[in-house]
Amino acid sequence: MDAGTVTLALALGLAAGMASGLLGVGGGVLFVPALGTVLGLGLVEAEATSLLAIVPTAVVGAVRQQRYGNVRVREGMLLGALSPLGVLAGVELAHALPELALTLLFDAVLLVAAYRLARRALRRSPG
Helix, strand or coil, X not given: CXXXXXXXXXXXXXXXXXXXXXXXXXXXXXXXXXXXXXXXCCHHHHHHHHHHHHHHHHHHHHHHHHHCCCCCHXXXXXXXXXXXXXXXXXXXXXXXXXXXXXXXXXXXXXXXXXXXXXXXXXXXXXX
């Protein structure tokens, strides 16, 4: 990896981390498209890289949100304990499906998330 690519990756990480903290969206929603579009990674590579990048982001976010009383530790620990089973199944499925199918599934998840966020925002907006 050359210095320009490293600098670009650092800038993407900073921007995605800030947006994740500000908007409360999962980092993968931002990291995966950025890694694919800007750094040219394939979808499986982008997803795997995003998963690694999310670890420190999630730790910092959880610690900060715990200070505000927004973390439900019991539920979080339960999710954390069960998540590796889902990860194992997801990795196997990601390797079994063609990249186009993965891309379409990821796009569908993004569209559903965008729709739900927009719907919630419109319900709360005054007037």
